[in-house]
Amino acid sequence: MKINGTIEHPRWYDIHCCCGVTTEDKHPIKECLHCKFEQAESSLPKEDFKVDCSIYDEKTGEILEKKSRTVTEVTIFRGSKFEDVIGWFY
Numbered sequence: 001m002k003i004n005g006t007i008e009h010p011r012w013y014d015i016h017c018c019c020g021v022t023t024e025d026k027h028p029i030k031e032c033l034h035c036k037f038e039q040a041e042s043s044l045p046k047e048d049f050k051v052d053c054s055i056y057d058e059k060t061g062e063i064l065e066k067k068s069r070t071v072t073e074v075t076i077f078r079g080s081k082f083e084d085v086i087g088w089f090y
């Protein structure tokens with residue numbers, strides 16, 4: 001899996017985790033930007049994966065041709081303020 005758009009030290013790395021020890025003091029109940037961004041970053045795929053790109057009949061929804069392709073490369077979409085991972089596409 002190749003990931004485009006990685007940066008060495010995105011801004012959010014400098015935001016410290018402000019989670020406490022009790023459940024209520026922890027993300028996601030308590031809003032902690034560090035943990036939120038960390039979670040988003042961990043949503044990036046680590047390995048190649050297959051996607052369905054079969055051709056369907058528009059009217060009946062029946063599969064006309066079964067196809068799948070392997071995704072080997074994704075590109076990160078980052079927020080401009082914190083350089084956090086907002087999403088990724090392939």
Ligand SMILES: [Zn+2]
Nearest residue numbers: 017019032035
């Ligand atoms: Zn935290």
